[in-house]
Amino acid sequence: FAFAFNKTAFDAKSIADAVKAYGGAAPAESKDVTLTAPDIAENGAVVPMAVASSLPNLKHLLVLVEKNPSALVAKFDVSDAVEPNFSTRAKMGQTSDVYAVAITKDNKAFFAKKEVKVTLGGCGG
């Protein structure tokens, strides 16, 4: 592939591993990171999720689902020309905590979490 893909992050099984793979320190819970996700997802194959942050000097925003086979869902690169407010749709295998992690330019990490209940898993079977 022509682009460098973060192998460590791809294999990351836990939240701490994934945050570390992108150079963040141990994450602390923060009110400046917001995660919007449904309380109950009827279909785990399509779970809408939105992350936003009001922290300055942001580098990355990560979305993670703790109990998925690989925890990381997406990494968003923040630049000065975009608002740190992104949404996407994710798959969830089972009921799990969902994390939004913000990593700043000085490698501090802040997170917000929310439990999403899944009634129908999104990983086949």
Add this chain to the structure above:
Amino acid sequence: MARTLIQAPASARRGEIVEVRVTIAHPMETGYRPGADGRVLPRDILRRFTCRYGGEVVFAAELHPAIAANPYLAFHVRAEASGTLEFEWVGDNGFAQVEQRALQVA
């Protein structure tokens, strides 16, 4: 070519924050799921999405297997000058696609 759906305004005021929403038709096969014959289907996902505005990267995302099929992304760009918004998807099995939209800034 995969079908894409891009929602971005054609014009904006200078300094205005515009919402850009993109989807692309793609199965995002995770590589964890068994197929009809019981064997695990090989992974086939989009790995990277990049948005350039006037030639400069303003937003990039790394996508992982847990992104739902037909990846949807929404983000907000600050309109500074007239230019093109260029969207690029890169994925497994040599997948690459580029789409463009013009943005007129008054």
